[in-house]
Amino acid sequence: MSEPARPNPDLLLATIQRDERAAKRGQLKVFFGMCPGVGKTYAMLAAAQTRRREGTNMVVGVVETHGRAETEALLKGLEVIPRKAIEYRGVLLQEMDIDAILARRPQLVLVDELAHTNAPGSRHRKRYQDVLELLDAGLDVYSTLNVQHLESRMDVVRQITGITVRETVPDSVLDQADEIEIVDLSPDQLRKRLAEGKVYWGERAATASENFFREENLTALREMALRITAERVDQELREVMRTKRMGVPWKSGQRLAVGVGPSPFSAQLIRWTRQMAAAMDAPWVAVYVETSAPLNDDEKTRLTKNLSLARQLGAEVVMTTGDNVAHALLAAARENGVTQIVVGKPLGNPLLEFLKGGSLATRLIRGGGDIDVHVVGAEKTGHAHVRRRSLAEWIGSNLLRDCGWAVAVVMGITGASWLLESVTGYWAIALLYLLAVVLLAMVLNRWAVLLAATLSALLWNFLFIPPILTFRITHVYDAMMFGMYFVIALVIGHFTNQLRTRESAERRRDQRTTALNRLLESVTASASLADGLTRAVREVDALFVARTTIILSGVVHAASTFQPDEKECAVAAWVLERAQTAGRFTDTLPDAAAIYFPLQTANHKLGVLGARMEDRATLTLDERDLLETFARQIAVMIESYQLIERAQQARVTEESERLHRTLLDSVSHELKTPLAVIRAASDGLDTQLAEDAPPLAKTFLEEIQSANRRLDRIVTNLLDMTRIESGRMPLNVEWGDVSDLLESASNQVANEISRERIQIQVPAGLPLVRLDFGLVEQALCNLLVNAAEHSPATAPIQMAALLDGSDLVMRVVDQGTGLAVGEEEKVFGKFYRGAGARPGGTGLGLSIVQGIARAHHGTVTAANNPTGGATFTIRLPVETTEKPV
């Protein structure tokens, strides 16, 4: 029974996520051609003009017209962002001004010649990196590209045309393009255009025509361009079918692996694998096997380059260790579910390879089992050159010195043996030599040990085995001894040596692990963030012989051991913003003095770690990996400290809030209880006072009551002010009716202002608003009391409310004395009392109104009316219900 075809959920998710990412990212459209002169720029500009007519907001980032008139004509009406001049060795180079474009934020940017290499000192080494940044910023980009600039086709192009292309673009960039438009022209037509001088002028046209633009070249390039486009269409189609559940099987279910080393062919192999993987629609891994053999600086650089090439081309990079490369490669391949391995054709000395148990390819094939092995031919040229140079280097450095030591030690032993021979006999000398070889194997390299073993064997034979001073051996047992000595010396020497190198590789790895462990330990043991950072910086400094800086929220942390200048800080800022490693040893901003890693956790960008290593020319991949791991650990530490700090802060705030509230409660209790007693007592007195009581008694009572009310208001105001000042006045917002609010405010002050004096105007059909009604009511009460205090006893007070846009505007208008000149702001000051104010106020009422308005993110203003009196206006931004009620 077959299960109905069901789309793989992971794949669907990946497709959806890519769609989502694409939705935020800008769209990239590439005008793709086989070679210069086919009219890519023309096609791009023509498309841009169409978009412009549709009203797209666009700019020209950079367009090279090469003086072609028809192309230049198409530039008309397009806004061109002026290029930025970058000085390099006294020459002013013009480059695209990416910052100006980002600041301008158009919808679409035209960026010609994707493969262009930027002038040194630009932010990115390559223009395509600029384009990726623009896309990340959400800008759409139109760009142009020729097939020969595509990284994976570089070798093929060289084979076809004999020209090495230096300006390349990783295939992954083209893969990211949302649309590829092929700009096609038949080779005949192109050559015609060339002849007409539409591509190059004058002599250049002639040379071009003879070299690059030969018909067979053009045909091959054209085919390549068309094939790439076709492959892509095919892939898109497959993807569509996959999401639409059309039951199309994965083309292969295959997974490819390629062994990557420091050799320059590795790059070729990587490109080849990428091409094959793309054609098979299969994922691929690049495996680097670290052996015990040390790499020189050149090799390190090349290895790093090769691995980053693989990464750029979309491979997953896997690192493993082992002296048996074939073995380690196969193990890594099995671990990663690889079905096919790509290796280079053996090029080394067949004899040597036979001794090693066959070439890598042979050993892979033998041990591969069900893994298919592709053996790919590589070009020889680059290789021999490199070999020679590395040989010369070897001789220049370790080898010669080690061999010197080997000879010297063997000679020394020989001298000593000469003296000892009479005592020990000549067989014992062999053991002495053996001891020397073993000891030498522990310090010298393989070739020197081989030399020591051979030399000692010969010397033994020549000087000690009778007949002496000849290489002849008369006795069979001597011959046997000599043969055995030779073999034993070689084998022991070799194994001791291997053991040692393996041990040192192990030690290096161990060092790394220890360093990481130490970092983790010191970080966990740290008492504070500053302490932890200081320790972390110390670890990085010691391990990498570096000086380190840590920048957190734009500030260089005190633990840093180098102070980045303004330019370096700009690099760091870029790293933080894009959450990408950049600076020295990278392709982004490589002119920086240090390399910068983002300090980020899953949720937060926290800062930047910069490491400045002046004494070295390269940073190997695993060193970079280690630094990245450090950065991650440091970021985790920073975040955990921040969390702790936040939690502590919250606890402190909570505690102080509780204290504050307790204090306020007890103060209001202490103050208000006597007020309540006075109030109740005077009320009681009022009911007890007979109608015919002396008039003076009534007057006294009224005085007591009014003073009591006044005192109550002062106490209330003081307490409110304290609460507002403390900044701990949580808003209790809720939906409510504005007319209701005004009504209840006027009721609230009924004791002091008779209800008839207050005129309320609220337009019918106001929607509900969201406010802290308790507080706003209090603000209105204060305004009403203020208005009453400054007006004649019976003068009406108007209170009005209306919606102005999304602002609720409430006014209290009195007919009193109005404000003195310049008082409009001052009246809201604490304890400010107007010149004409009657005694009795605290000068707090209006400050409280202001505090309440501000708590609602609103304002309160005061102004004189043209007809006398003052108007106080509270304006609060509010949420409203859609429909009026």
Add this chain to the structure above:
Amino acid sequence: MSEERIALIIDDEPPIRRLLRLALEPQGYRVFEADAGQLGLQEAAARRPDVVILDLGLPDMDGIGALKSLREWNQVPVLVLTVRDRESDKVAALDAGADDYLTKPFGTAELLARLRAVQRRAPSAHEEPVFVNGDLTVDLAARTVTVKGNDVHLTATEYALLHELVRHAGKVVTQKQLLRAVWGPNAESQSQYLRVYITHLRKKLETDSKQKLIKTEPGIGYRLVPSDA
């Protein structure tokens, strides 16, 4: 005076207790006092008061805590006295079972009016089928409403809301109580509904703009204003 009513005052301030006693006794109350929460609870059990006046600031326990303990076994009307101005405290007291609150300092007349209101038995369709309050008449059995003798047509929700206010006539009813009673326990945060229906209800019932029938207590809830207050 048909029968003597018993009032229990739980407050730690002697002058307040004394003055409350002076205000209440002429009104026919027999007054008992307690100066702390524990004692107050014991007194409430022993004296079986008809009304309790409870201060929220007690020396030995939080007033709201005392109220909650009381409510575990006793449904006596409780009037809460508070010096706290924060609405949230008042709402907390009301939600804990207080029938109404008064902020210190308060007038004696107001106190007596509130006491009357909290002791008024909630009208029910069985015993007191017709509720009259000024111009408003609500026939709880027939579920009809008239204002000045004119029939007023209310929707089911409007009637439910009015019924809840009538049940607590003169007392403040918190938004939460109203929402729960009318819309069910899940609607407690939907204060928008409440505003809209209160507005509708006012439009239909408050024919005379001077006479407010439903009073808003900002930040707390609503009160059906008794005509005699």
